[in-house]
Amino acid sequence: MDPLPSDKHPLVAADDRADPVSQRPTRVRVDLDALTHNLHALRAHAGVPVMAVVKANAYGHGLVPVALHLQAQGVEQLGVAFLEEGVALRRAGVHLPILVMGGIFGPQAAQLISEDLEITVSSLDKLRQVEAAAEALGRKATVHLKIDTGMERIGVHSYHAGPFIEAAVASRWCTVKGVYSHLACADDPASPMTRQQLEKFLEACAHFDRLGAPMPIRHIANSGGVLHFPETHLDLVRPGIALYGVLPDPASQATVDLRPVMSLVSQVVYFKVVPAGHPVSYGATWAPGADTRVVTIPMGYGDGFPRSLSSRGEVLIRGQRHPIVGRICMDQFMADLGPQGTAYNEDAVVLIGRQNGQHIRCEDVALSAGTIPYEILVGLNTRIPREYVGGDRTA
Numbered sequence: 001m002d003p004l005p006s007d008k009h010p011l012v013a014a015d016d017r018a019d020p021v022s023q024r025p026t027r028v029r030v031d032l033d034a035l036t037h038n039l040h041a042l043r044a045h046a047g048v049p050v051m052a053v054v055k056a057n058a059y060g061h062g063l064v065p066v067a068l069h070l071q072a073q074g075v076e077q078l079g080v081a082f083l084e085e086g087v088a089l090r091r092a093g094v095h096l097p098i099l100v101m102g103g104i105f106g107p108q109a110a111q112l113i114s115e116d117l118e119i120t121v122s123s124l125d126k127l128r129q130v131e132a133a134a135e136a137l138g139r140k141a142t143v144h145l146k147i148d149t150g151m152e153r154i155g156v157h158s159y160h161a162g163p164f165i166e167a168a169v170a171s172r173w174c175t176v177k178g179v180y181s182h183l184a185c186a187d188d189p190a191s192p193m194t195r196q197q198l199e200k201f202l203e204a205c206a207h208f209d210r211l212g213a214p215m216p217i218r219h220i221a222n223s224g225g226v227l228h229f230p231e232t233h234l235d236l237v238r239p240g241i242a243l244y245g246v247l248p249d250p251a252s253q254a255t256v257d258l259r260p261v262m263s264l265v266s267q268v269v270y271f272k273v274v275p276a277g278h279p280v281s282y283g284a285t286w287a288p289g290a291d292t293r294v295v296t297i298p299m300g301y302g303d304g305f306p307r308s309l310s311s312r313g314e315v316l317i318r319g320q321r322h323p324i325v326g327r328i329c330m331d332q333f334m335a336d337l338g339p340q341g342t343a344y345n346e347d348a349v350v351l352i353g354r355q356n357g358q359h360i361r362c363e364d365v366a367l368s369a370g371t372i373p374y375e376i377l378v379g380l381n382t383r384i385p386r387e388y389v390g391g392d393r394t395a
């Protein structure tokens, strides 16, 4: 297949450094060297091949640039949620094995096969649909069988796995490359659920031995599994958020040296003094007790910067932390420098990342916003240009 240029695909936020229309100072900066470091650190820790999870625009980091970088770094496999994400990767010239992890609809089976995407088969019905499509195309499908061990999302219950595995093994039109499950509580190192799920999964896998069939690649570990439960590493690990240098949960432990890949930066667009008692922003929910210096930053919930950070979040300017004050608007928000704070128009503002030794982590932002780090990362939408630093940009 002739790869189309990646910047032609609408899912892709291309590297816009050369794009004269994108002069927005607000940007997501993606550190490709940190991504490389995390890939190698996670692989060394797990000691098995890595399926890098790049669904949801690579957790907001940019699907195609991240996938191409990981491919150049020798990652073994990619995982996405949906058919469309897999197709976008193929069009961009990604030749790695790609597993579509979401449940499939029958009519998608033919396209999954012809795009050379690996299919999650999560029920006997879906197995039959994939077989029918493969037979019609005269081309075998590569499938991973999904076993439900406690998530109750998709997959055949582990206690009903026998006939399902038997049918898949007997299939003339499906090659069973993998068998997998998903952990519900692995972000919490203290949860007993993970070991119970692993036990159920291994019991289901034993059906392959019972049938005298070769054992396919067994995988169950998400980031939490990789970080906290070595016994879940099995034959392949599927880290998502950890690859981007972010911990899945405040309860998670940094058992691997991970580097944050994403920074979120902007610049001061306006400076003023707000007199005591004069409220700031929609709803007039916040007003200073004394005259204070307030700056405006050109980013808002229209970019996916959560409105729940209104009067709760912080920003870094000139190496100082300053609180976000008043409601976050669609395209702008305000931060209070205090009566003595200094800032000038165009000063660099950091929303996520480091500045002069200070650090606002994605995890901190998520706590302030009352959500999880995942939602912060994937929420940053394509109105924010992505800028890629590090890596081999000449390749």
Ligand SMILES: *Cc1c(COP(=O)(O)O)cnc(C)c1O
Pocket (backbone or CB within 6 Å): 053, 055, 101, 182, 221, 222, 223, 224, 238, 239, 240, 241, 242, 248
């Ligand atoms: C999203 C996802 C992952 C990655 O999860 P993280 O917690 O980000 O590591 C792994 N496996 C499946 C099936 C997923 O849906």
